[in-house]
Amino acid sequence: MGSALSTLSSALTKDAESPSYDGNPSEQDVILVREFLVNLFPLELVEDILFFAEYWPCVWADSSLEIDAIASLNISTESTWLYVISPPVLPREILGVQNRHRRVRKVRFEMESVDQGWVDVPPENRGTSWSWFEATIFRASASPCWHDLTATPFNLGASFNSSDIKELFPEPDPNGWHIQSNIVACKEPQLHSVTWYEFEDEEAHAIPTSLKGREGLGHELVRSLEPGDRVMLIAKAKFPGWENHVFQGSIEIYYSV
Known part of the structure; x- marks a missing residue:
């Protein structure tokens, strides 16, 4: 699980060093994070996680x-x-x-x-x-x-x-x-x-x-x-x-x- 959380953290912040990064995820970021999370949790739970985290472009x-x-x-x-x-x-x-x-x-x-x-x-x-x-x-x-x-x-x-x-x-x-x-x-x-x-x-x-x-x-x-x-x-x-x-x-x- 530790490795999985590290990978997720990297996915969530991968653009943070870019000069154009504004603190909000891109559509591709959201899609990639969803694809990663469905390997760990049911899709319904993944949707709830993204919703309550307000992880939106x-x-x-x-x-x-x-x-x-x-x-x-x-x-x-x-x-x-x-x-x-x-x-x-x-x-x-x-x-x-x-x-x-x-x-x-x-x-x-x-x-x-x-x-x-x-x-x-x-x-x-x-x-x-x-x-x-x-x-x-x-x-x-x-x-x-x-x-x-x-x-x-x-x-x-x-x-x-x-x-x-x-x-x-x-x-x-x-x-x-x-x-x-x-x-x-x-x-x-x-x-x-x-x-x-x-x-x-x-x-x-x-x-x-x-x-x-x-x-x-x-x-x-x-x-x-x-x-x-x-x-x-x-x-x-x-x-x-x-x-x-x-x-x-x-x-x-x-x-x-």
Whole structure:
């Protein structure tokens, strides 16, 4: 068994010394590890091991460009920036591999941001923040490519009003999920990490009609993703005085094979 564990460890970390290694396994890594484990355990147990270890490949995109989403700069007092857009979700079929299909398992967002750093009400009456992030699905079959999607960040609010933006992304319906609000009147940028799985979070406080997107329902986005879809990280600020200063952000889409 010691030799077997050593071989498995080598398989799991074989690319770690590569300059391009990002900490995530490739599809080939997962396939090789599965083939190795089925020599030791029943296939059903192997699938459970890979699932609970979240040993999944991913596609991702990130940005470290700074933007200022300032609600007061727009006539509608609502600022909307497309900050990052993911690569397309890969096809379900895996060429050269029979009886295996890709399936999106989770989506992870990271954002470093801060609001305007002040509000004109005492702490006990500050309420919710109107400086936040939401996720939207871009489905090319329903939304013509009206913009060079590689040229992000992009100030959506400068070209479209809020109703126009909703019409740009009609599918899936509903579309738009709240990810994370900034801490109210915080002076220093904060790093936020949010992960959504395909299964509903029964402890999440769900607000389907929130003006910030469907709160507590991120599993809907994971389940809705189809091959070719792309996930957009949107930076928002709404109502006079509210601002969203973004320093970096990323999207990671994990899938099983």
